[in-house]
Amino acid sequence: MSRRLPVALAVVLAAAIARGDDILLVPKSTVPNAIGGKLKGTIQSETAAEVRVAINGKEVAVPVDQIEDIEYTGMPQSYTIARVREANNTLAQAAESYQKAVGEAGKSPLIARDAQFGRARVLATLAQADPRRAPEALSALDGFLKANPNVRQTGPALELVAKLALRREEFDRADKAAADLGRIARMKDRADVLKARILAARGKHKEAVAALDSIIAGAPDGSARRREAQLAKAESLAGLGQFDEAETLAKAVIRAAGAEDAEAQALANNTLGDCLKAANKPKEALLAYLRTDILYPRDKEQHARALSEVVRLFRRLKQDDRAEEALARLKQDFPSSPYTAALASPGR
Secondary structure, eight states: OOTTSOHHHHHHHHHHHHOSEEEEEOTTOOOTTOBTTEEEEEEEEEOSSEEEEEETTEEEEEEGGGEEEEEOTTOOHHHHHHHHHHHTTOHHHHHHHHHHHHHHOTTOHHHHHHHHHHHHHHHHHHHHHOGGGHHHHHHHHHHHHHHOTTSTTHHHHHHHHHHHHHHTTOHHHHHHHHHHHHTSGGGHHHHHHHHHHHHHHTTOHHHHHHHHHHHHHHSOTTOHHHHHHHHHHHHHHHHTTOHHHHHHHHHHHHHHHOTTOHHHHHHHHHHHHHHHHHTTOHHHHHHHHHHHHHHOOOSHHHHHHHHHHHHHHHHHTTOHHHHHHHHHHHHHHOTTOHHHHHHTSTTO
8 A cells, every 4th residue: 555645544445455354265166256265255154064254245155165264354463373373383372372362352253263163273282292181172172062063163173072082092982073073064074084093993994994995985086085085094904914005005195196286295105104114114114204204394284293203213213313303303393293292202
């Protein structure tokens, strides 16, 4: 904006620009009338299936699976700070800021609700490294779900409950959360794979493979559903001691994903590393994790996970100098990551 504009006009224009909620859409979204990958309007309501937004006097329904993020008008500073801290992996501080934002959301229940879920999400991430925080995270998620059984964040909250319960070997609780997740149409694919992972965690790898084979058979080539099911199957094959088959399947996913799909490549290479590690092939596993580290570092979670495994494997291979170098990078790039914290625990 030109500095020569009258101050009063500048203030009015700034207020007009700021007014309204921004719905940021997923890449290649099919939602019509989007400008620059987003819609601007006033959100009227949110459910687990759709967000209804008023745009130029007309109410439009936006499917939740087409939404990458929402930037609400009138966000308090504490909410913005919380989001920045979460993005930077300063998670304990992010949880505090989200809690503060709940109280500062004023007359915006949408902001208060998203801040409440943000805090629960961050606590769940912290619990990955520190199991002592899992009860706090589960309590926050359960409280959110009890108050919000059908909102935009319900599906992700159920998925977090299932994954946390799975880590704690609370299989019945994980099963219930996965079943509830499957009742949300857009989350059914993720729920099906999650149910198979719960079977595997119960030691029922054959049943898991059978369930995953059914998912794979019905999934389109190149789809995220097929890829996730294949990688879960590779893990179960490793659990059955079928290491060659697990390695072959993980490598097939890597080839099919294409070198440009950094997110898929990071997850697939890390899964390959897990399978090779289970097969007692530490050198080959190390190479798989290093590919994620060097070639596909954009996905922060998978990059941090790969680096943590690189540290462990260099230590196992008695290459302590390289292990310390990798650990230093992990601490520098991901100081508050659960994977960094996990390496500080005894026996890690």
